[in-house]
Amino acid sequence: MAEVIAVGSDHAGPELKSAILEFLTARGLGTLDLGVPLGTRVSSYPEIAAKAVRAVLSGEARFGILVCGTGIGMSMAAGKAEGIRAANCLNEFMARMARAHNDANILALGARVLGSSLALAVVESFLDTPFEGGRHRERLDLFN
Numbered sequence: 001m002a003e004v005i006a007v008g009s010d011h012a013g014p015e016l017k018s019a020i021l022e023f024l025t026a027r028g029l030g031t032l033d034l035g036v037p038l039g040t041r042v043s044s045y046p047e048i049a050a051k052a053v054r055a056v057l058s059g060e061a062r063f064g065i066l067v068c069g070t071g072i073g074m075s076m077a078a079g080k081a082e083g084i085r086a087a088n089c090l091n092e093f094m095a096r097m098a099r100a101h102n103d104a105n106i107l108a109l110g111a112r113v114l115g116s117s118l119a120l121a122v123v124e125s126f127l128d129t130p131f132e133g134g135r136h137r138e139r140l141d142l143f144n
């Protein structure tokens, strides 16, 4: 069965969320759309972040991808949950490191920071990079 990726955004990012959902579907991945819908004028990013946290911790989704204006609020809100390692990534290098060294399970993106083609490249790097384990596992065990 295809891996499922949960994707959510606040009102700053439904367009980028749609582009990410399309990109994931084209890659043969399953998707879970956590909202908010296009046209939403106001929303609260912690509510969407909580949905992604639940989807990842329950195993319903392998990863979460969360979009807000900067990626900051989403990464802060999701990262408070035990067992969640949320990374706000601005480029492909950060996305690779977030997976390889930090075993991130939620990727946060800023729709007002990244253009959509860079954002999709960041998503691709995140999904394509495995966790290296070893000494990085030991470091994660110190806080996680």
Ligand code: RB5
Binding pocket: 010, 011, 012, 045, 068, 069, 070, 071, 072, 073, 074
């Ligand atoms: C919403 O205007 C904005 O504050 C939010 O999308 C996000 O950037 C918060 O971190």
